[in-house]
Amino acid sequence: MTKQDELTLNEVCSILGKSKRSLSRIIKKKLLNPDKVKTQKGTEYRFNLAELESLKKPDTTGQTTRHNIKIEKNDDDTLSLLKDTMKLLQKQLKSKDTQIKQLLERQRELTRTVTYLKANEVIRN
Numbered sequence: 517m518t519k520q521d522e523l524t525l526n527e528v529c530s531i532l533g534k535s536k537r538s539l540s541r542i543i544k545k546k547l548l549n550p551d552k553v554k555t556q557k558g559t560e561y562r563f564n565l566a567e568l569e570s571l572k573k574p575d576t577t578g579q580t581t582r583h584n585i586k587i588e589k590n591d592d593d594t595l596s597l598l599k600d601t602m603k604l605l606q607k608q609l610k611s612k613d614t615q616i617k618q619l620l621e622r623q624r625e626l627t628r629t630v631t632y633l634k635a636n637e638v639i640r641n
Contacts, residue, residue: 522551522562522563522564522565523562523563523564523565523568524560524561524562524563525539525550525560525561525563527563528548528563528568531568532568532571542571543561547571548563548567548568548571549564549567550562550563550564551563551564
């Protein structure tokens with residue numbers, strides 16, 4: 517890697533529009549693999565420009581990259597969760613429909629009973 521291809525942490529933050537903390541998370545997820553360089557100030561990261569470009573523009577050609585694999589896995593997990601949630605909600609909705617039908621039938625029976633009792637003057641207004 518030449519000096520021109522090397523970027524500092526601050527330069528990468530500026531290019532990606534991310535904070536240092538966000539970049540730390542990206543590095544921890546192994547989406548970026550910077551070199552560690554010892555300087556007078558201590559150890560600093562140096563980023564490869566080509567690798568940074570691949571992170572900046574996720575691969576859309578169908579090739580599998582680390583970035584695409586993580587997205588696909590998250591999509592699969594999300595879809596699975598949504599399907600499970602939908603099944604649960606459908607089951608709950610069916611149960612509530614049954615309860616509503618039972619309550620309506622009970623209301624009809626009570627209305628008939630009240631009407632009968634009023635007709636026979638058992639209940640006075």
